[in-house]
Amino acid sequence: MLDQYFDHKAIDFNTLKERAFNQRWAEQEAGVIPLTAADPDFKVAPEITQALNTYISKGYFSYGPALGYESFKQAVSNWYRLYHRGSFESEDVVGFNSAAEALDQVAAVIFEQGGEALIPDPVDFLFQTSIERNGGSVQTFGFDLDSGRLDWSMIEEKATPNTKAIYICNPNNPAGTAIHSADLALLVELCRSKGWYLVSDEIWLDIWYDNTPLESLAAYCDRDSDRFVIISGLSKNFGLAGLRIGYTLCKHKSINQAIIKNSGHHETIGGLSTLSQIAATTAFNQCGYWLDLFRKHLEAQRDYLIQRIDQMPGFSIRRPVGTYLAFIQLPPLIDESKQCADIKAKAKVALVPGSPRWFGPAAAGHLRLCFATSKETLNEALDRLALYAAQTFK
Numbered sequence: 001m002l003d004q005y006f007d008h009k010a011i012d013f014n015t016l017k018e019r020a021f022n023q024r025w026a027e028q029e030a031g032v033i034p035l036t037a038a039d040p041d042f043k044v045a046p047e048i049t050q051a052l053n054t055y056i057s058k059g060y061f062s063y064g065p066a067l068g069y070e071s072f073k074q075a076v077s078n079w080y081r082l083y084h085r086g087s088f089e090s091e092d093v094v095g096f097n098s099a100a101e102a103l104d105q106v107a108a109v110i111f112e113q114g115g116e117a118l119i120p121d122p123v124d125f126l127f128q129t130s131i132e133r134n135g136g137s138v139q140t141f142g143f144d145l146d147s148g149r150l151d152w153s154m155i156e157e158k159a160t161p162n163t164k165a166i167y168i169c170n171p172n173n174p175a176g177t178a179i180h181s182a183d184l185a186l187l188v189e190l191c192r193s194k195g196w197y198l199v200s201d202e203i204w205l206d207i208w209y210d211n212t213p214l215e216s217l218a219a220y221c222d223r224d225s226d227r228f229v230i231i232s233g234l235s236k237n238f239g240l241a242g243l244r245i246g247y248t249l250c251k252h253k254s255i256n257q258a259i260i261k262n263s264g265h266h267e268t269i270g271g272l273s274t275l276s277q278i279a280a281t282t283a284f285n286q287c288g289y290w291l292d293l294f295r296k297h298l299e300a301q302r303d304y305l306i307q308r309i310d311q312m313p314g315f316s317i318r319r320p321v322g323t324y325l326a327f328i329q330l331p332p333l334i335d336e337s338k339q340c341a342d343i344k345a346k347a348k349v350a351l352v353p354g355s356p357r358w359f360g361p362a363a364a365g366h367l368r369l370c371f372a373t374s375k376e377t378l379n380e381a382l383d384r385l386a387l388y389a390a391q392t393f394k
Helices: 002-006 013-019 046-057 070-083 099-110 126-132 152-158 181-194 253-263 274-286 288-310 336-347 375-392
Strands: 093-096 116-121 137-142 163-169 197-201 228-233 246-249 325-329 366-370
Touching: 002 288, 046 274, 070 093, 070 246, 070 274, 093 099, 093 253, 099 126, 099 197, 099 228, 099 246, 099 253, 116 126, 126 137, 126 163, 137 152, 152 181, 163 181, 181 197, 288 325, 288 375, 336 366, 336 375
Parallel strands: 116 137, 116 163, 163 197, 197 228
Antiparallel strands: 093 246, 228 246, 325 366
């Protein structure tokens, strides 16, 4: 079954070279292998394609409900109930045109009157961008990139009377680290005691390894008074990045009302594509088996990647417990952006530099590698990296 969906022959590279943008196949010169943006090289589950074809065949593309199809919202709440110890109803779900938009809209509600947020370092740049563009400011706190334990002394030091929220990314992009369950419980109690928002980006939550599902904030969302917001989507788990479908989960009714009002959903300014909702609903309701197989393939990819990188001079790698991202550390005092450009020029492998611009100061000196491709493609890229490392880090 793995061969059917995740074999090298299952990848249509010609179509990827036409459609896969954001530093991927469509934006690279011939001969470059892009292990860049976190977007799989594989086709989506066949049930998703069939559902879209059936919908399209009717020939109507009418407006959908302002707040999205009930079937979509129910599929989201059911998914969290089945796999993440959630107790959400469909009314607790607000759909968005991507998880990135959801981040932005949540920040618009939290920081309408200004204020500060504590965010992890490293983390995807969209955290800081969404907060600052909506009138907030950020302070960063560190965490152990291996264990996921948070730096509580830094959290205590950075918190001020202007602090309104703590943001987490679980598991973390770019590090592939999950927050320790004890720290998640402590965050919950801290935010309850302070009256802060706790915003959990869980876009990667369904990508876990070693027979160990990752813990969601959903397990703690049992009080309507808590200012807890989960943000997620289907770009990573089901490969629907181009359909741009995301959502928030929150039991606090006034927060949901504020998010909806700010989004412009009722004025048709905001809203969700009907096609995206059809795809997402089908993914959640029918394609869990595909995700299980995807994880199995990715775990083999991760283990092979670690084995190969460990044999290369100049590179060191941590073992990600989630995501399909590897965070590779360079020798001290090496500029990650220059190194990334040199690897692309000489080895013909495109990676993402751990630039503070993209991930925060703690990412400096790292390269991020996406391994959601075939074993053959990964092997060829690693052969090139091994030769480059042998020639560069003698």
